[in-house]
Amino acid sequence: MTGRRRTPVARSGVLRIASFSLRLDLGGMRLAAILLVLVLVALAVSLMLGAVPLAPVEVLRALAGDGEERILRTVVGRRLPRAVCALLVGVCLGVAGCVFQSLSRNALGSPDIIGFTTGAATGAVAQITLLGGGVLATAAAAVAGGLLTALLVYLLSRKHGVTGGIRLVLVGIGIGAIMAAVTDLLLVRAGIAEAASAQVWQSGSLTGRGWPHAWSLVAAAVVLLPLIGIAGRALRMIEMGDDVAHGLGIRVERVRFAVLVLGVLLTGVATAVAGPIAFVALAAPQIAARLARGSGLHLALSGLIGAVLLACADLLSQHLELGLRLPIGLVTALLGGVYLIWLLARRA
Amino acid sequence: MIDTLPRRGEAGAGARTGIRLAAVLIGGLVVLLVATVLSLGIGSHVVPPRTVIDALTHFDPAQDDHLIVVRSRIPRALLCLVVGVGLAVAGAVMQALTRNPLAEPGLLGLNAGASLAVVVAISFFGVSELAGYLWFAFVGAAVAAVAVYALGTAHRSAATPARMALAGSAIAMAVGAVTTSILLSRESAYDQFRFWAVGSLQGRPLEVTGAVLPCVALGVAGALALIRPLNALALGDDAARALGASAPAIRLGGGLVVVLLAGAATAAAGPIGFVGLVAPHLVRLLVGSDHRALLPGTIVLGPAILMVADVLGRIVIAPAELPTAVAAALIGGPVFVALIRTNRRIAG
Numbered sequence: 001m002t003g004r005r006r007t008p009v010a011r012s013g014v015l016r017i018a019s020f021s022l023r024l025d026l027g028g029m030r031l032a033a034i035l036l037v038l039v040l041v042a043l044a045v046s047l048m049l050g051a052v053p054l055a056p057v058e059v060l061r062a063l064a065g066d067g068e069e070r071i072l073r074t075v076v077g078r079r080l081p082r083a084v085c086a087l088l089v090g091v092c093l094g095v096a097g098c099v100f101q102s103l104s105r106n107a108l109g110s111p112d113i114i115g116f117t118t119g120a121a122t123g124a125v126a127q128i129t130l131l132g133g134g135v136l137a138t139a140a141a142a143v144a145g146g147l148l149t150a151l152l153v154y155l156l157s158r159k160h161g162v163t164g165g166i167r168l169v170l171v172g173i174g175i176g177a178i179m180a181a182v183t184d185l186l187l188v189r190a191g192i193a194e195a196a197s198a199q200v201w202q203s204g205s206l207t208g209r210g211w212p213h214a215w216s217l218v219a220a221a222v223v224l225l226p227l228i229g230i231a232g233r234a235l236r237m238i239e240m241g242d243d244v245a246h247g248l249g250i251r252v253e254r255v256r257f258a259v260l261v262l263g264v265l266l267t268g269v270a271t272a273v274a275g276p277i278a279f280v281a282l283a284a285p286q287i288a289a290r291l292a293r294g295s296g297l298h299l300a301l302s303g304l305i306g307a308v309l310l311a312c313a314d315l316l317s318q319h320l321e322l323g324l325r326l327p328i329g330l331v332t333a334l335l336g337g338v339y340l341i342w343l344l345a346r347r348a
Numbered sequence: 349m350i351d352t353l354p355r356r357g358e359a360g361a362g363a364r365t366g367i368r369l370a371a372v373l374i375g376g377l378v379v380l381l382v383a384t385v386l387s388l389g390i391g392s393h394v395v396p397p398r399t400v401i402d403a404l405t406h407f408d409p410a411q412d413d414h415l416i417v418v419r420s421r422i423p424r425a426l427l428c429l430v431v432g433v434g435l436a437v438a439g440a441v442m443q444a445l446t447r448n449p450l451a452e453p454g455l456l457g458l459n460a461g462a463s464l465a466v467v468v469a470i471s472f473f474g475v476s477e478l479a480g481y482l483w484f485a486f487v488g489a490a491v492a493a494v495a496v497y498a499l500g501t502a503h504r505s506a507a508t509p510a511r512m513a514l515a516g517s518a519i520a521m522a523v524g525a526v527t528t529s530i531l532l533s534r535e536s537a538y539d540q541f542r543f544w545a546v547g548s549l550q551g552r553p554l555e556v557t558g559a560v561l562p563c564v565a566l567g568v569a570g571a572l573a574l575i576r577p578l579n580a581l582a583l584g585d586d587a588a589r590a591l592g593a594s595a596p597a598i599r600l601g602g603g604l605v606v607v608l609l610a611g612a613a614t615a616a617a618g619p620i621g622f623v624g625l626v627a628p629h630l631v632r633l634l635v636g637s638d639h640r641a642l643l644p645g646t647i648v649l650g651p652a653i654l655m656v657a658d659v660l661g662r663i664v665i666a667p668a669e670l671p672t673a674v675a676a677a678l679i680g681g682p683v684f685v686a687l688i689r690t691n692r693r694i695a696g
Contacts, residue, residue: 107514108513108514108517113517156685156689157688157689159689167688170449170450170684170688171685171688171689173450173455173684174681174682174684174685174688175681175685177621177622177677177680177681177684178677178678178681178682178685180677181673181674181675181677181678181681182678184671184673184674185665185670185674185678188665188668188670188671188674189665189668203528203532278521278525279521282517326529327532330525330528330529330532331525333521333522333524333525334522334525334526336518336521336522337518337519337520337521337522337523337525338522340514340515340517340518341499341515341518341519341522344499344500344514344515344518345499
């Protein structure tokens with residue numbers, strides 16, 4: 001699925017700090033820098049646009065804690081946390097997608113396809129319809145639902161002590177469909193008010209997300225991303241084959257389980273904040289692989305692309321006037337779908 | 349993924365397949381018969397079996413129970429039969445054409461296309477009759493099928509399972525986003541749409557069954573006529589060519605069959621997943637993947653599975669009723685996962 005591959009060796013350098021060494025792909029670094037600039041641009045635009053359009057100077061002054069009370073409230077109180085949420089949800093989903101596609105060695109192995117996002121949604125909908133809402137409780141239920149689903153998929157796709165490959169994707173699709181049916185069952189049984197509020201949550205939205213949401217994402221990212229970064233090395237070796245990784249002294253199944261849990265936590269936190277967001281986890285790693293043209297794992301690039309995708313999607317969902325209501329989850333589905341269609345049509 | 353025919357040298361393989369097929373056909377018919385009788389008796393108002401038989405043999409319009417059985421439950425059971433056959437055979441042919449074990453109307457985007465067409469019919473053309481949506485749904489499913497197929501096979505590359513599934517999910521998600529955003533903006537459309545979209549067999553007048561029956565019959569006849577070419581295709585495009593069959597021609601014929609079957613079933617019953625996936629896999633597990641045995645088995649087991657789902661949907665949360673699509677996923681999901689775990693042919 002990755003098309004022609006160029007060996008990255010010619011363009012790489014090695015960073016050594018004492019005994020710790022890291023091979024850097026210079027092409028990848030340049031790409032990452034470009035993506036970071038895009039992230040900052042998206043952030044700036046989302047702080048400027050809105051019911052009250054602001055000039056860059058006013059935004060900068062507000063960020064420095066200076067200026068009119070009203071503008072301060074708009075920028076720091078509302079637009080900044082929402083933008084931070086969009087970026088971090090994008091990072092979480094992009095990285096999680098990369099992890100799962102690597103684990104399953106399949107372009108379809110993203111959390112939205114293999115049922116984890118659906119499971120998180122089931123958890124949240126169960127909380128809303130059976131126990132009656134509450135933002136924190138819903139978020140916790142989403143994370144729990146995602147984890148339980150993942151555990152189920154992991155256990156059921158295990159055979160002779162081995163998990164990976166197409167079996168993980170297939171089992172995930174099956175479990176995902178069951179979870180979706182359970183969600184529907186809950187919605188059918190629920191009262192109309194609970195069903196309506198669960199429906200809104202289910203289409204995925206960043207409306208009204210504030211600092212508590214943003215901080216919980218920051219906390220999750222600070223804890224989880226470095227851990228995944230560490231595991232990424234082992235994961236890259238597992239991509240060369242279980243036997244090779246074994247030969248290099250890696251405990252394959254243990255790494256897989258650990259990475260699975262970390263990826264599910266990322267997905268769960270993102271889903272808890274924004275609702276089920278389609279396609280970022282599916283598309284970001286694919287885009288990363290095509291832009292970088294190198295083989296191997298692109299954790300950081302996938303995260304950055306996820307951030308750019310979701311930030312742009314949030315801008316569109318806030319400011320695009322089509323006479324249709326487009327929550328961010330639908331915008332990402334539309335963008336990602338169109339992108340993949342274009343990709344499939346263009347390249348063999 | 350789909351293994352080859354029994355080799356000629358294997359003594360008795362053909363005979364064993366014959367015996368197994370007979371067992372599958374008889375078993376399937378028994379299940380279908382029992383489920384049909386239950387389906388005539390069970391519902392918000394339970395009619396005892398004796399009265400069901402009475403209603404069938406000595407219909408008396410003065411008796412309410414007889415009226416319920418003849419006017420409401422028999423049409424529903426007939427629709428269930430037609431839709432079950434359509435979905436299951438469509439799934440079997442799709443799996444053969446794409447050599448993709450995951451191929452089924454839902455996963456390859458046909459449901460999404462049909463849904464969008466129905467929403468467009470309701471919101472922009474003011475269609476309010478079920479018989480009116482029917483043709484919109486049909487066209488929507490057909491367009492989605494052609495689009496997914498064209499994308500999956502673009503650039504003369506072989507239709508690999510991953511490409512096909514990626515194309516299906518890309519189109520399903522993009523189209524689904526448009527559908528949902530139209531629905532979110534037009535509440536009255538949502539109110540109408542959900543009756544079609546819950547994938548229910550309830551309240552469909554007999555004319556609906558009458559309208560789709562010729563399409564399903566034609567599709568089944570076409571599928572049976574394609575048995576030998578499909579077997580040849582299972583050996584690979586090159587092998588098929590060597591056997592004197594043109595792979596593109598088989599795909600074209602098979603595509604028409606799929607559109608007829610899946611389009612008709614989806615138009616009549618709304619998006620029902622899993623029957624098209626589970627029925628062929630179950631039959632393949634029992635009789636192998638020779639289409640001479642696979643297709644007849646699928647024709648019997650497809651409606652049996654859907655009928656069981658429909659009956660269970662009426663029992664599980666009685667007196668309320670679970671939409672048939674939800675019941676199908678709740679039953680089909682676990683069967684699907686069990687298949688993947690036990691069958692080496694599907695996922696190694």
